Amino acid sequence: GESVGLHLPTLSVQEGDNSIINCAYSNSASDYFIWYKQESGKGPQFIIDIRSNMDKRQGQRVTVLLNKTVKHLSLQIAATQPGDSAVYFCAENIEGGSYIPTFGRGTSLIVHP
Amino acid sequence: NAGVTQTPKFQVLKTGQSMTLQCAQDMNHEYMSWYRQDPGMGLRLIHYSVGAGITDQGEVPNGYNVSRSTTEDFPLRLLSAAPSQTSVYFCASSLAPGRGVYEQYFGPGTRLTVT
Numbered sequence: 001g002e003s004v005g006l007h008l009p010t011l012s013v014q015e016g017d018n019s020i021i022n023c024a025y026s027n028s029a030s031d032y033f034i035w036y037k038q039e040s041g042k043g044p045q046f047i048i049d050i051r052s053n054m055d056k057r058q059g060q061r062v063t064v065l066l067n068k069t070v071k072h073l074s075l076q077i078a079a080t081q082p083g084d085s086a087v088y089f090c091a092e093n094i095e096g097g098s099y100i101p102t103f104g105r106g107t108s109l110i111v112h113p
Numbered sequence: 114n115a116g117v118t119q120t121p122k123f124q125v126l127k128t129g130q131s132m133t134l135q136c137a138q139d140m141n142h143e144y145m146s147w148y149r150q151d152p153g154m155g156l157r158l159i160h161y162s163v164g165a166g167i168t169d170q171g172e173v174p175n176g177y178n179v180s181r182s183t184t185e186d187f188p189l190r191l192l193s194a195a196p197s198q199t200s201v202y203f204c205a206s207s208l209a210p211g212r213g214v215y216e217q218y219f220g221p222g223t224r225l226t227v228t
Contacts (some may be wrong), residue, residue: 044217
């Protein structure tokens with residue numbers, strides 16, 4: 001379940017497993033979504049994006065699924081590696097809006113060797 | 114390309130002091146923005162700019178000023194530092210809409226402590 005206060009939701013997996021990170025977005029008008037990865041001590045880095053006219057998009061080892069009905073995104077990482085350990089943020093945006101995305105709280109992914 | 118650079122990396126201020134966090138990008142991006150990140154929180158938008166001479170407030174603008182006199186630079190000024198401004202500050206830049214990609218490029222961050 002999701003933590004409150006200072007603690008991020010955390011997902012712990014074994015190396016080689018598949019990881020699924022979930023994100024609920026807030027604005028039903030949002031039509032563009034991005035996943036970012038933030039390693040310790042660094043700025044966020046773009047992973048993959050998806051527009052609302054799609055429900056799935058695949059990248060290298062990552063897949064993003066979008067369910068607009070329940071306002072839910074997920075990021076699937078195949079064959080998770082220790083280098084995938086990071087905080088993952090989803091961000092939502094409205095094309096035609098300010099084009100500055102709104103970020104979620106993030107999920108900490110810990111990969112055990 | 115250096116991408117997005119931020120200075121300083123670390124800063125300690127006393128309550129009431131002022132300072133400027135520097136941000137520069139060499140990608141000719143129109144959009145630039147400042148975020149703060151607190152423990153257990155996502156990124157909260159402070160101010161943003163859609164081009165030189167144009168700035169707007171984000172979610173948490175109080176206590177901060179910005180200006181955008183050039184495309185490359187977007188400094189963030191703390192007018193009178195308060196302990197509540199202790200945070201990690203990230204600058205980001207991106208292309209303007211209509212050019213296909215809305216990916217933001219982030220700097221390495223400035224870790225600010227106000228005592």
